Amino acid sequence: MENLEQHDLLLATQPSNSVREYSDPIPCDILIDIFSRVPGWSIARFRCVSKYWGSILRRPDFTELFLTKSLARPRILFAMEVGKELLFFSSPQPQNPADNSTLLATRYKRFPKKIPYGITPPLYGLLLLRGDALVCNPFTGESITLPEMKTRTYIDRSFFGYDPINKQFKVLCKTYGSHDSHCVLTLGSSGKDSWRYIQSNPHYSLYGRTRINGEICINGLLYYEAQVEESKCIIVSFDLSSEKFGYIKIDQEILGGTLINYKGNLGALVRHENEFVLWVLEEDAGNHKWCKRISVPLSLLDENGNYLHFVGMAGAGEIVFLPHRARSQFFYIVYYNIERKTFTRVIIQGFEELKDPFITPRIFLDYVENMRLL
Numbered sequence: 594m595e596n597l598e599q600h601d602l603l604l605a606t607q608p609s610n611s612v613r614e615y616s617d618p619i620p621c622d623i624l625i626d627i628f629s630r631v632p633g634w635s636i637a638r639f640r641c642v643s644k645y646w647g648s649i650l651r652r653p654d655f656t657e658l659f660l661t662k663s664l665a666r667p668r669i670l671f672a673m674e675v676g677k678e679l680l681f682f683s684s685p686q687p688q689n690p691a692d693n694s695t696l697l698a699t700r701y702k703r704f705p706k707k708i709p710y711g712i713t714p715p716l717y718g719l720l721l722l723r724g725d726a727l728v729c730n731p732f733t734g735e736s737i738t739l740p741e742m743k744t745r746t747y748i749d750r751s752f753f754g755y756d757p758i759n760k761q762f763k764v765l766c767k768t769y770g771s772h773d774s775h776c777v778l779t780l781g782s783s784g785k786d787s788w789r790y791i792q793s794n795p796h797y798s799l800y801g802r803t804r805i806n807g808e809i810c811i812n813g814l815l816y817y818e819a820q821v822e823e824s825k826c827i828i829v830s831f832d833l834s835s836e837k838f839g840y841i842k843i844d845q846e847i848l849g850g851t852l853i854n855y856k857g858n859l860g861a862l863v864r865h866e867n868e869f870v871l872w873v874l875e876e877d878a879g880n881h882k883w884c885k886r887i888s889v890p891l892s893l894l895d896e897n898g899n900y901l902h903f904v905g906m907a908g909a910g911e912i913v914f915l916p917h918r919a920r921s922q923f924f925y926i927v928y929y930n931i932e933r934k935t936f937t938r939v940i941i942q943g944f945e946e947l948k949d950p951f952i953t954p955r956i957f958l959d960y961v962e963n964m965r966l967l
Contacts, residue, residue, distance in 0.1 A: 621649055624646070624649055625649060625652075625654075625655050625658065628649070628650060628655065628659075629655070629658050629659055629662055633659075633663070633732060633962040634699060634701075636650060636659075636964060637733065637734075650964070651966065655964070656963075656964045656965055659962075659963075659964045660717065660718070660961065660963050660964070660965075663718070663961040663962045663963065664961050666685070666686075667686045667908060667958075667959045667960060667961055668683045668684060668685055668686050668960045668961065668962065669683060669684050669685075669686050669696075669698075669926075669941075669956060669957070669958060669960060670682075670683050670715055670731065670956070670957040670960035671683065671684075671698060671941075671944075671954035671955070671956055671957075672712060672731075672954055672955040672957070673947075673952050673953070673954040673955065675947055675949075675952065678703050678704065679703075679704040679722075680700060680701075680703060680704075680947075681700070681701040681702075681704070681731035682698040682699060682700050682701070682943060682944070682954070683698060683699060683701065683731070683732075683960060683962070684696040684697060684698040684699070684941055684943070686907065686958065686959065686960075687928075687939060688909060689909075690928055690937050690939050691937070692936075692937045692938055693938055693939075693940065694937075694939055694940070695939075695940045695941075695942055696939060696940070696941050696942070697941075697942050697943050698941050698942065698943035698944065699943060700943070700946075701731045701732060701734060702731075702733075702734025703734075704729065704734070704736065711723035711724065712955060713751075713752065713753040713808070714753075714807075714808070714809065714810070714957055715731075715957050715960050715961075716753060716754065716755040716762070716810055717755050717762075717961060717963055718730055718731075718732055718960070718961050718962055718963025718965065719753075719762055719963065719965070719967075720753065720957075721751060721752075721753035721764060722736075723750075723751055725738075726738060726739040726748075726751075727739070728753070728762070728764070728780060728967065729967075730963060730965060730967055732962045732963060732964070733963075733964065733965075733966065733967075735966060735967040736967065737780075737967045739764060739778060740778070740787060740788065742768070742776075742788055743787075743788075748766045748767070748768055749766070749767040749768060749769050750766070750767050751764055751765065751766045751767075752764070752765045752766075752808055752815055752817060752831075753765075753810070754810045754813075754815040754831070754833045755810060755813070755833065756813050756833035756834045757812065757813050758813060758834045759834060761779050761780070761781070761833075762779075762780040762781070763777055763778065763779050763780070763833050764777070764778040764780070765777055765815060765831055766778075766788070774790055774791075774793065775790070775791055775793045776788045776789060776790045776791065777789050777791055777836060780967075791836050793838050794821070794838065794840075795821065796819040796820060796821045796827070796829060796838075796840075804818065804826055804843065804848050804849065805818040805826075805828065805843060805847065805848070805849075805850060805851075805852060805861065806849075806850065806851040806852065807851045807852040807853075808852065809852045809853065809854055809859070810833075811854050811857065811858070811859060812857060813832065813833045813834055814830050814831065814832055814833070814859075815829075815830070815831040815833060816828055816829065816830050816831075816841075816852055816859055817829055817852075818843070821840070826843055827840045827841060827842060827843060828840070828841040828842075828843060828852075829841075841874065841881045842881065844872070844883040846863070846870075846872060846883060846885070847861040847863055847872050847883055848863075849863060849864070850862055850863035850864075850872065851863075851903065851905075853905060853906045854906070854908075854959075855871065855873050855886075855906065855910070856910060858873050858874060858875075859873070859874040860872060860873045860874065860886075860906075861874075861883070862903070862906065862912070864903060867890060867891065867892065868888055868889060868890050868891060869888070869889045869891055869912065870885060870887070870888050870889075871885070871886045871887045871888075871889070871931075872884065872885055872886065873886050887931060889912070889929070889931060889934070891929065899916035899917050900916065900917040901914040901915070901916055901917075901927060902914060902915045902916070902917065904926065904956045904958065905956075905957075905958045906958070907928070907958050907959065908958075908959050910931055910932075911928045911929060911930050911931065912928070912929040912931065913926055913927070913928055913929075913956075913958060914926065914927040914928075914929065915927075915953070915956060923940055923942075924940070924941045924942075924944055925938050925939060925940045925941060926938075926939055926941065926956070927939075
């Protein structure tokens with residue numbers, strides 16, 4: 594297989610006329626197997642080698658195979674604004690990283706957009722840029738603009754989710770104006786994409802005054818904080834398959850926490866002065882209950898005296914931090930292993946081209962590369 598892979602890469606570097614003269618193409622199933630093993634950044638270049646290769650790399654079965662393999666090797670996505678451009682980088686996401694190990698972040702295509710006021714967490718390789726109403730795929734460099742509302746309705750806030758049952762991406766919006774309600778857009782649905790209004794109990798988005806940080810989509814359920822009365826806040830769960838809303842009470846213990854995916858369950862990581870407390874939502878006979886799982890004593894500073902900012906929790910159950918860079922000579926992130934109670938520093942290289950050592954990116958964990966064309 595290694596020889597075939599090298600032969601394939603050699604063809605990719607030959608002039609286009611020599612490829613067209615290649616009279617006995619490699620069988621399709623072998624090419625698909627080879628393409629699924631090469632680095633993702635090579636795929637876009639391989640599409641240009643020949644029409645034959647391009648047709649294979651656009652096949653739905655190859656896209657599905659590539660995504661399946663990407664899910665098994667999640668990456669870290671970095672988003673940053675440089676000048677008037679939005680840059681995306683990604684690096685492998687280490688499993689059981691060694692201290693002071695080094696990862697290389699590679700850059701994707703440039704987006705001529707400034708970072709909007711909100712970037713949703715990526716799902717199966719796609720994400721929503723709220724301010725520009727764009728859904729984009731950093732890996733392919735493609736994006737689509739969401740359609741406008743037909744009525745005089747305005748978007749109050751939007752959320753991005755993925756329905757794993759029907760394999761559909763959806764955008765949920767809270768609207769106001771002539772229709773003060775919620776609406777849903779299914780991407781890639783039959784016919785032209787259009788907004789649909791759905792039934793919901795009245796609840797309102799929160800800006801700058803949330804008591805629970807973040808939003809998250811877990812197994813087809815989208816979770817976010819909202820307000821149902823003047824002073825009553827809840828966590829909304831939106832089923833992306835049935836398009837039905839559910840409501841979860843907020844326990845006082847999780848106030849100030851951040852919503853996380855804890856091994857497939859909704860969790861909240863709450864930081865106190867010198868500890869992190871992990872709470873996990875459990876369901877018993879239709880009732881929701883927040884259960885304390887673990888309390889982790891942690892200092893606010895790493896061994897170099899840098900203040901640690903919480904980034905998220907990786908799929909392996911490790912807490913990830915980003916140190917304040919003003920006192921750092923190089924860029925790194927910090928993993929904290931809950932079971933071993935150990936810190937691990939992982940150096941990230943690849944940002945040297947930016948020429949500004951203090952640009953701090955937005956970091957998203959468990960990112961997967963997706964060949965899906967928008």
